[in-house]
Amino acid sequence: MRILVVEDDALLAEGLIKLLTRAGHAVDHATTGKYADRLLAEQAFDLVVLDIGLPDIDGFEVLRRLRERHSTTMVLVLTARDAVEDRVHGLDLGAEDYLTKPFSVSEFEARVRALQRRLVPPAAKRLVSGLSIDVAAKRVRAHDRPVELTPREWALLELLITHPGRVLSKEQIADSLAGLDDQLTANAIEVHVSRLRTKIEPAGVHIRTVRGFGYLWEAADE
Numbered sequence: 001m002r003i004l005v006v007e008d009d010a011l012l013a014e015g016l017i018k019l020l021t022r023a024g025h026a027v028d029h030a031t032t033g034k035y036a037d038r039l040l041a042e043q044a045f046d047l048v049v050l051d052i053g054l055p056d057i058d059g060f061e062v063l064r065r066l067r068e069r070h071s072t073t074m075v076l077v078l079t080a081r082d083a084v085e086d087r088v089h090g091l092d093l094g095a096e097d098y099l100t101k102p103f104s105v106s107e108f109e110a111r112v113r114a115l116q117r118r119l120v121p122p123a124a125k126r127l128v129s130g131l132s133i134d135v136a137a138k139r140v141r142a143h144d145r146p147v148e149l150t151p152r153e154w155a156l157l158e159l160l161i162t163h164p165g166r167v168l169s170k171e172q173i174a175d176s177l178a179g180l181d182d183q184l185t186a187n188a189i190e191v192h193v194s195r196l197r198t199k200i201e202p203a204g205v206h207i208r209t210v211r212g213f214g215y216l217w218e219a220a221d222e
């Protein structure tokens, strides 16, 4: 997702940006409400992680202006106080979810994943070049012949098709596959990519190696 982090606490912001970037998101950062408001008015974001206590206009005002523009950008409010009114106010103004500081890394990540699922309803089937991908059943066919993928190859394919046109670093890939294998080395990733390539490239899709950076999925949805 394209995510804007609006947070004036430098340490917290740095932590959140690192987490989100490693999860494969494209992240921008604003430290003031006014700058956030300007970015949101000028650019399209999927999600805003929005702190309420900001040095100029507060997060509620940023949220109010965002909804006034009928933006569909999702908002995850971060509130420092455990005040019920703050949460209610945020949700009333149209925030999708909130977190009370301090929160754990895993809680933050879980909320972001939940919002991402809301954004992209898993299409039952996708056709990419000569590949037919049944996301729900985790089945892939190349030119109508079944392709057998290991769970890791499937996870890798899923990661690549959800980030078309973007270079994914080996570190991002390792993080995304972390649930399946806790510490995938760069070499292991190369092996998985190479095996996946062999299986799907006959269908006309390409996983390009961007030397020194990572991998790029080169195929258009049809």
Ligand code: CA
Residues within 6 Å of the ligand: 007, 008, 009, 051, 052, 053, 054
């Ligand atoms: Ca703050």
